[in-house]
Amino acid sequence: MMEIKKAEFTLSAPMESMCPKDNKPEYAFIGRSNVGKSSLINMLTNNKKLAKTSATPGKTLLINHFIINNEWYLVDLPGYGFAKRSKKEVAKLEQMISGYILQREQLVNVFLLIDIRLEPQKIDLEFIQWLGDSSVPFAIVFTKADKLSVAKARQSVEDYKKVLLETWEELPPIFVTSAEKRQGREEVLDYIEQINKEIKDN
Secondary structure (H helix, E strand, C coil): CCCCCCEEEEEEECCHHHCCCCCCCEEEEEEECCCCHHHHHHHHHCCCCCCCCCCCCCCCCCEEEEEECCCEEEEECCCECCCCCCHHHHHHHHHHHHHHHHHCCCEEEEEEEEECCCCCCHHHHHHHHHHHHCCCCEEEEEECHHHCCHHHHHHHHHHHHHHHHCCCCCCCCEEECECCCCECHHHHHHHHHHHHHHHHHC
């Protein structure tokens, strides 16, 4: 089990070219506004103040790097899909997100966060499709599992899988998490550790 001994904020960048200049593997977390991204990042890193939960959703308009155990980066990407932005702002954000995801060589995996309480949303499904079409390795992380009963949460995941299997032959890894109950923490960190090992061995 990966132990997180050290988690520190490194820098915020407005574009991919201004991200850290070293070769450590990067794991990006992204999701729609209000999906519980900051809470999940804080829970994973055991640091309540690491990712600041902003009062206005979608305040993170930069690519935020956090160095973990001096070995890898956790990257907090801006949320997508909020209505309160101008077309120009949305376009700029999309450009920044896609620039980072498509051009960043150090990026090894994208964790796409999805609120377990919602039915499959078009915007998330389109994002999943885009990641697939772009051959970007990703995993789906369902958040806020504590807000549903265990049976309902399981059903929600099954419903999602059904929708995905209409277009996907193989499903990405899927994690069910709750920042409140610290659920899914080990699974996500083990997955990251496993990828880090594979990179080292190559």
